[in-house]
Amino acid sequence: MSEGIGARVLRKEDKRFITGKGRYTDDIVEDNQAYAAFVRSPHAHARIVSIDTTAAMKMEGVETVLMGPELVADGIGNIICGWGVTSKDGSPMNMGAWSALATEKVRYVGDAVAIVVADTKSLAKLAAESVVVTYEELPVVVGSVEALEKGAPQLHDNAPGNLIFDWEIGDLAPTDAALAAAAHVTELDITNNRLAPNPMEPRSAIATFNEAEDHYTLYTTSQNPHVARLVLSAFYNVAPEHKLRVIAPDVGGGFGSKIYIYPEEIACLWAAMKSGRSIKWTSDRTEAFLTDAHGRDHVSKAKIGFDKDGMIVGLKVETKANLGAYMSLFSSAVPTYLYATLLSGQYNIANIYCNVQAVYTNTVPVDAYRGAGRPEACYVIERIMETAAREMGVDPSELRAKNFVTSFPHQTPVIMAYDSGDFAANQKQAQDAADVAGFAVRKSEAATRGKLRGLGYSNYIEACGIAPSAAVGSLGAGVGLWESAEVRVNPVGTIEILTGSHSHGQGHETTFAQIVAERFDLPTENIQIVHGDTDKVQFGMGTYGSRSGAVGMSAIVKAMDKVEAKVKKIAAHVLEAGEDDIVIEGGAVKVAGTDKQMLWHEVGLAAYTAHNIPEGMEPGLKESAFYDPTNFTFPAGCYICEVEVDPETGVTEVVQFVASDDFGTIINPMIVEGQVHGGIAQGIGQAMFENVVYDDAGQQLSASYMDYTMPRADDLPNYSVHHSSTTCPGNPLGMKGCGEAGAIGSPPAVINAITDAIGNNNLSMPATPAAVWTALQDVSIKLAAE
Amino acid sequence: MYETNFHKASTAQDAAALLAKSDDGKILAGGQTLIPTMKQRLAAPSDLIDLSQVSALRGITITKRKKMGIMKAEGGETITIGAMTTHSEVAGDAELVKVCPVICQLAGNIGDPAVRHRGTIGGSVANNDPAADYPAALLALGATIHTNAREIAAADYFKGMFATALTDDEIITAVSFQAPAVAGYGKFPNPASRYAMAGVFVAKSVEGDVRVAVTGAGDNGVYRHAGLEAALSADWSAASVEAVEVSADGLMSDLHGNAAYRANLIKVMTKRALA
Numbered sequence A: 001m002s003e004g005i006g007a008r009v010l011r012k013e014d015k016r017f018i019t020g021k022g023r024y025t026d027d028i029v030e031d032n033q034a035y036a037a038f039v040r041s042p043h044a045h046a047r048i049v050s051i052d053t054t055a056a057m058k059m060e061g062v063e064t065v066l067m068g069p070e071l072v073a074d075g076i077g078n079i080i081c082g083w084g085v086t087s088k089d090g091s092p093m094n095m096g097a098w099s100a101l102a103t104e105k106v107r108y109v110g111d112a113v114a115i116v117v118a119d120t121k122s123l124a125k126l127a128a129e130s131v132v133v134t135y136e137e138l139p140v141v142v143g144s145v146e147a148l149e150k151g152a153p154q155l156h157d158n159a160p161g162n163l164i165f166d167w168e169i170g171d172l173a174p175t176d177a178a179l180a181a182a183a184h185v186t187e188l189d190i191t192n193n194r195l196a197p198n199p200m201e202p203r204s205a206i207a208t209f210n211e212a213e214d215h216y217t218l219y220t221t222s223q224n225p226h227v228a229r230l231v232l233s234a235f236y237n238v239a240p241e242h243k244l245r246v247i248a249p250d251v252g253g254g255f256g257s258k259i260y261i262y263p264e265e266i267a268c269l270w271a272a273m274k275s276g277r278s279i280k281w282t283s284d285r286t287e288a289f290l291t292d293a294h295g296r297d298h299v300s301k302a303k304i305g306f307d308k309d310g311m312i313v314g315l316k317v318e319t320k321a322n323l324g325a326y327m328s329l330f331s332s333a334v335p336t337y338l339y340a341t342l343l344s345g346q347y348n349i350a351n352i353y354c355n356v357q358a359v360y361t362n363t364v365p366v367d368a369y370r371g372a373g374r375p376e377a378c379y380v381i382e383r384i385m386e387t388a389a390r391e392m393g394v395d396p397s398e399l400r401a402k403n404f405v406t407s408f409p410h411q412t413p414v415i416m417a418y419d420s421g422d423f424a425a426n427q428k429q430a431q432d433a434a435d436v437a438g439f440a441v442r443k444s445e446a447a448t449r450g451k452l453r454g455l456g457y458s459n460y461i462e463a464c465g466i467a468p469s470a471a472v473g474s475l476g477a478g479v480g481l482w483e484s485a486e487v488r489v490n491p492v493g494t495i496e497i498l499t500g501s502h503s504h505g506q507g508h509e510t511t512f513a514q515i516v517a518e519r520f521d522l523p524t525e526n527i528q529i530v531h532g533d534t535d536k537v538q539f540g541m542g543t544y545g546s547r548s549g550a551v552g553m554s555a556i557v558k559a560m561d562k563v564e565a566k567v568k569k570i571a572a573h574v575l576e577a578g579e580d581d582i583v584i585e586g587g588a589v590k591v592a593g594t595d596k597q598m599l600w601h602e603v604g605l606a607a608y609t610a611h612n613i614p615e616g617m618e619p620g621l622k623e624s625a626f627y628d629p630t631n632f633t634f635p636a637g638c639y640i641c642e643v644e645v646d647p648e649t650g651v652t653e654v655v656q657f658v659a660s661d662d663f664g665t666i667i668n669p670m671i672v673e674g675q676v677h678g679g680i681a682q683g684i685g686q687a688m689f690e691n692v693v694y695d696d697a698g699q700q701l702s703a704s705y706m707d708y709t710m711p712r713a714d715d716l717p718n719y720s721v722h723h724s725s726t727t728c729p730g731n732p733l734g735m736k737g738c739g740e741a742g743a744i745g746s747p748p749a750v751i752n753a754i755t756d757a758i759g760n761n762n763l764s765m766p767a768t769p770a771a772v773w774t775a776l777q778d779v780s781i782k783l784a785a786e
Numbered sequence B: 001m002y003e004t005n006f007h008k009a010s011t012a013q014d015a016a017a018l019l020a021k022s023d024d025g026k027i028l029a030g031g032q033t034l035i036p037t038m039k040q041r042l043a044a045p046s047d048l049i050d051l052s053q054v055s056a057l058r059g060i061t062i063t064k065r066k067k068m069g070i071m072k073a074e075g076g077e078t079i080t081i082g083a084m085t086t087h088s089e090v091a092g093d094a095e096l097v098k099v100c101p102v103i104c105q106l107a108g109n110i111g112d113p114a115v116r117h118r119g120t121i122g123g124s125v126a127n128n129d130p131a132a133d134y135p136a137a138l139l140a141l142g143a144t145i146h147t148n149a150r151e152i153a154a155a156d157y158f159k160g161m162f163a164t165a166l167t168d169d170e171i172i173t174a175v176s177f178q179a180p181a182v183a184g185y186g187k188f189p190n191p192a193s194r195y196a197m198a199g200v201f202v203a204k205s206v207e208g209d210v211r212v213a214v215t216g217a218g219d220n221g222v223y224r225h226a227g228l229e230a231a232l233s234a235d236w237s238a239a240s241v242e243a244v245e246v247s248a249d250g251l252m253s254d255l256h257g258n259a260a261y262r263a264n265l266i267k268v269m270t271k272r273a274l275a
Ligand SMILES: Cc1cc2nc3c(=O)[nH]c(=O)nc-3n(C[C@H](O)[C@H](O)[C@H](O)COP(=O)(O)OP(=O)(O)OC[C@H]3O[C@@H](n4cnc5c(N)ncnc54)[C@H](O)[C@@H]3O)c2cc1C
Pocket: B026, B027, B028, B029, B030, B031, B032, B033, B034, B035, B036, B051, B083, B084, B109, B110, B111, B112, B115, B118, B119, B120, B121, B122, B123, B124, B126, B127, B129, B131, B132, B133, B134, B170, B171, B172, B173, B193, B194, B195, B196
């Protein structure tokens, strides 16, 4: 079947996106719609002394101004963190209260203090500016290391020393012993820079309360509308679950930042009820920098030991994770269970120990951003492997290869049980594609042009398809991470797939249709994917953690199994044959080896007319399923980056980037390549360009594109993307997931290449021209001194 | 954006009159700086006076210099660029590229295509962003800034970051300069904004005067670099630049690079401007 699994079907959704006909939240206009603007704190840390709304309330066209104390009095709950992490001493995490509108204190620049509702957007902004808030400024701390120091400013009373938790995994004593006995030990200080997610579409919401029906509707930019509804009702008490419809229409990118339920959505729903108006709020780009959850921000010390043959004997990592001013929805899981559990990398490591201290600071809350914890883990292990190889004077790819896990399943010392993979095959494929053998020649040719050429590897592994509900439950998750689907075959044979996954750039309308086309041998144009509406889809846990393929599609497969069984029963009954003899092919349901058949739509019709179906069978042809995975999936691969550095300016050009990925079964290679391209662009972005910078007062110095460097087309190479796959044994399609791999695997490859080129390993991300030039000066100063 | 009153001027005088009449009016040229600033609510002019319909302010004229009846080929032509001439018009002007290719190259590397199709030389010079490209060119070329009231020498015009000699209601009508004998521009773009982190314009006039102007790097806007000028006056070569000590004093440090890095860039960009 030309449109089935493995076909490069063009994206069905692109017609509306490319012609500007997408329907995003801000495109939607409700009757009686007003606009919200937020009064935000200009200080990173301050006590609210008083708020004067008189001027705003007097303005013609201002509906209402609402503040924190009233929100609390109305019983609107504090914002939750959905994953409890326990400190090594057994104590629960110290979670400070986060009210959607601040009550006593503000803790980061942008913290919402009041919501202003007015007839027009511009009036709402004007009125918000006229609200006079008197603050008593408090001392500020922005870095995780500084926040843990004695005497640092305190953010939350119940988090002494700003420590949220002090968590560990693995065994300390054996790891220390292994490192003490090692023939060679490499140590590295590693910073993983803070990133702003920057989806193309900023966050937006429209909240409506229909008093006559006692019913709420929220349009919002969400990666998981059902989770939003659940949390909004169960924890924030803005509306009961059965009286709240959440719709996430077309959503222009998320990268994790649209998983969470932010203060703005809560405040808009509440204010809609209070004011009787539909309320729209759309973030502008500055607000996005100031309020969308940031990513990464780890400071780590790592130590790895090898025996005399170059086999790893132990790995010890200490990490300080900056979680910002408040704990966002999955913030606790990111630097723990999504991070330290991947520190074994692709290697056999008998002893691993990791300690993570999570810290409050006067910065934007930090949560999952494309890769979420796994890029941080990959960066630690792949930077230190490359560094160790250089110190020991061995080929970095050989050092990796001799330590590869080669038999599966493989239980690491840090929870994960790898189920499949062929790491050597990925490395070989990447090396061949990159012509590693010819590197020395290319390096000397570059030298004749005055350029320093370097090559770096990254052999990543990650865990996605999150996740087995019981497993994550035992680790502290407040939710199950299954997925649900419904397959509706209409009386005319066309099919609707209702999925709990949410597409915000991933191309689900195409790939999900492909697996249905494959199964029932139908054209994809007969298949419609429905998602993003809690009134249509039965339930869903949404899209993040590269789970829509491995978990979301598996739910569809389970539902299709049930449909297929019923189709065969009906056909066997009508055609008077045995169920086992029925086959589905070429748009028909046939008795194998005969010319007896029903056309596909005739089965649909038979099911709905119910004139002639087996006795006792319910009419209709619609099945639903919930699928709970049995394990994480483990995409892995080998990335090779080659750079040229201009030593006069520090400008680095990525001249070659090769990826060899193992994603298991690939439904649509074109879409998968697109995901890899985008992921690598974000990874190169982190490695060379992007950085959220705060000054000591907690002001973001990089809160616009004049200072926050997004990677652009001319900064990026033509990627050479390859696949060498092993089938995932954990799910029916054998898929591993591809959404985050590029962003996870690429940063260490880039930094390993640049440090190779400049001969100085002391280089932090982002490797801007100034940073690279400065590192080069340090090399020349050292050389001069020798 | 705050509410504002929009006016379309038909002539420069008309614009000046509208400007004088308004409470806190502003000229709108290409809008590439002013509109984003207004959108961020950092500027709130009461009135916008749009110059886009004033055709007299648009275009490039080149007057050949005659010397003893013979046309001089190597520079000296007087180039006048109307204030409303866009960066893309400067970049693509077939006559200008023959007499002063470096100005076309400079204009062609400002921002991105959208910015170049709307942004104007008058707007750039009026704004005097400390990282803009034109100020370095005009200072090094010894240009004249023409306004509705007077002519101002570039040396007297640029007064530090975003500061100029313009009075409140003054409108730039054109800039003019003599085509140099030799000139070059080395720009190191800021990775995020792509304005200059260090831009060095080197020029030698037909009379042999050497000027070197630096943008993007100084902590108070565009300035001339005496050390580089002395070196290049003595010997117009990269080797002589190499011998100059470029101090980091008075240079800007920010999240994109410190003063030492910018000092290095000034030297490297000067050499590249000569290449
Ligand atoms: C993304 C981006 C990238 C850019 N990159 C660069 C770059 O690399 N290099 C660079 O040099 N510039 C760059 N710019 C700025 C660009 O060159 C603008 O064109 C310039 O700064 C302003 O010109 P404008 O015509 O848009 O003026 P406007 O924005 O319309 O006006 C700017 C200011 O000048 C005043 N003004 C305008 N015209 C006159 C006049 N004739 N008389 C008196 N006052 C006047 C206005 O009142 C206003 O205060 C960039 C801009 C953007 C948005």
